[in-house]
Amino acid sequence: MQTRQTAGFQWPVRVYWEDTDAGGIVFYANYLKFFERARTEWLRSLGIEQRCLKDSTGGLFVVAETSIRYHRPARLDDELIVTASLIEKGRASLTIKQQALLKTEQQTTGNADVQAATLLCEGTIRIGWVNASSLQPERIPAAILGSLKT
């Protein structure tokens, strides 16, 4: 069983009925929802609210590329920790490494105590900035780039 040091931004996700499928496990597409939630909360933690951003800049991030490995399944009622770490910052796109880890019982809820957990799913996600109307790629606004550090 793999245990990992979690790093970067962390967001708790609980597995509900909606997330599972008839195999009794989380449906593979739903990890992309969990990853999106963690990316959104990571951006929010940096002061970046995407709805405001769209209204003020006329742009938004869209996913350009994903590469995901599914190691172990999550089940109903499981508590996950989903991470997001910026690993590459370009002028038009960002690459983020993300993991979904199963919280073990010894862990307390404070981030400081989350030191080891079973890795369920991990991957890299590249998001690009586009014009909200044309959906054509554009440079990420400087204010956003300035808020991010790798």
Add this chain to the structure above:
Amino acid sequence: MQTRQTAGFQWPVRVYWEDTDAGGIVFYANYLKFFERARTEWLRSLGIEQRCLKDSTGGLFVVAETSIRYHRPARLDDELIVTASLIEKGRASLTIKQQALLKTEQQTTGNADVQAATLLCEGTIRIGWVNASSLQPERIPAAILGSLKT
């Protein structure tokens, strides 16, 4: 076991992994997706394309009220027939009766032969017309009302 005469517009829906949950059955919210697909296809069969409609009129239908009864569960790989029948036509909203039925093996694919099927889920959905920007209720455009008959 209830068998019913199906009536009104019919749309086939197959149950995939995405639709099921860890109980081995279709998750209750997903029947609302099936119903929405059938309403959309019913409108399309009347010449009403919702994306065009939004672009041309600046309005869209939103759901105002639902009342659903779940009789029997659907499972992975099941073939459903989803119906939509307009039962009330107001100036600002429409009420549609919808059913999800399990296709039985004797049934052929032609609509003419679909005479009896097990009722899984049924309900009424009221949809209202709103301005796409303000989301405030407005009268349904005359061209749409003209295409509909109860």
Add this chain to the structure above:
Amino acid sequence: MQTRQTAGFQWPVRVYWEDTDAGGIVFYANYLKFFERARTEWLRSLGIEQRCLKDSTGGLFVVAETSIRYHRPARLDDELIVTASLIEKGRASLTIKQQALLKTEQQTTGNADVQAATLLCEGTIRIGWVNASSLQPERIPAAILGSLKT
């Protein structure tokens, strides 16, 4: 604008991209996901874990009936409060009243301070207890009924 006293169990829900549709608002089926999360957390708050329950009793709750009214739309990044209040307790089914409210900026995160919020969506959900294999209705186990109070 309607403001309401919230009552019963409360659960916070954030609106993410996954919840919205091309109308810019939360897709109508997704309120049923929010309601399910709140029911699950309400049961958990009473010591009832549904995965354990299925393993130990061979039964599970399934939704039998819903009646929902959509008053105002939620949008990306909105913070909602979702409530669950048991209003009827039968031998084979429970009826729960649920609301989704928009958290206003004045509200603090502590439940004690949540006194008024804009009502977005509300309804009643009846859930029945079934045998997990046959999916036939059965009496709710006494231990569960004992944990619930109307």
Add this chain to the structure above:
Amino acid sequence: MQTRQTAGFQWPVRVYWEDTDAGGIVFYANYLKFFERARTEWLRSLGIEQRCLKDSTGGLFVVAETSIRYHRPARLDDELIVTASLIEKGRASLTIKQQALLKTEQQTTGNADVQAATLLCEGTIRIGWVNASSLQPERIPAAILGSLKT
């Protein structure tokens, strides 16, 4: 604009409200639903029904790895063609290449006439066979392997 020769198994998918998000385009996780539908229909076309399979063999396919590139967005009401082509057949896993293409207006519905379409999204999916109870990897049953050709 890229146009491609489509190859392998093809399955039509219509974009509904449920598939889109507030950006006005199909939410990135939902292409994985489309891909799963096409894989399921490809297996069905070979005589492999997954629910029966689980009941008869006690095993199921789960996704082990995905690698996806998003080229252009799909929107509400778009008609897609989703493909599935087996590119690698191992004893415990299969690798499938999949594409989502936008059907253009010149195309007729018959497969024979689908010769060119705009590529929206493509990727490879590796699925592994697991025991349905333990979820541990196992060899793919010989009967299934026999039905597949790369």
